[in-house]
Amino acid sequence: MKRIIKGDLILIVVLIVLGGLGILLSNRLLSTTDLGNKVQIEIDGEIYETYSLGENFRNIRVESPRGYNVLRIDDSKVRVIEADCPDQICVHFGWIQRAGQTIVCLPNRLIVRVVSGENSDEGLELDGITY
Structure with a gap:
């Protein structure tokens, strides 16, 4: 040895x-150290609403044909606090606050995205399409 x-x-x-x-x-x-200043909510790939993260404590109920989600905005952060989806992954995800972070609820086809700047669609273009 x-x-x-x-x-x-x-x-x-x-x-x-x-x-x-x-x-x-x-x-x-x-x-990513860039804190976002807006939260963008999408349902079925369409922008549902955009809210400011600067608001103090606000609950938002998002209804869709597939179900509902309740979001909470507090202290420049956002999270899903309630949903009627079976797996509850979106609820357990926790708080997000940095630009580019997302919470996704697949059963309800909901995307919660933190964005910053004036153009909230900046950087979201497709890289390529395959057939």
């Missing part, structure tokens, strides 16, 4: 430190 020598130990420590730094830096560089 081969013994670990001092050089091997130094190499292992250096690799662990570099790996940790890589993870920390990638999280820091790739994270």
Whole structure:
């Protein structure tokens, strides 16, 4: 059996430190720090309504032919607090507040998207279409 020598130990420590730094830096560089100022609600791919995230505590009931969802806007964040869908994934998703974050309720075909800026459709164009 081969013994670990001092050089091997130094190499292992250096690799662990570099790996940790890589993870920390990638999280820091790739994270979206842009807080959104609007929440856009879509049903069946059509924009249903847009609300300001600057409002203090507001509940919004969104009705669709497939069911309903109740959203809560509070402290510049939004979440789904109630839905009649069977899996309740949208309810358990929690708060979103950064531009680009979404909550999706597939059974009710609801998309809640946080956007920022004047043009809320900016960056949402299709990259390509396949047939």
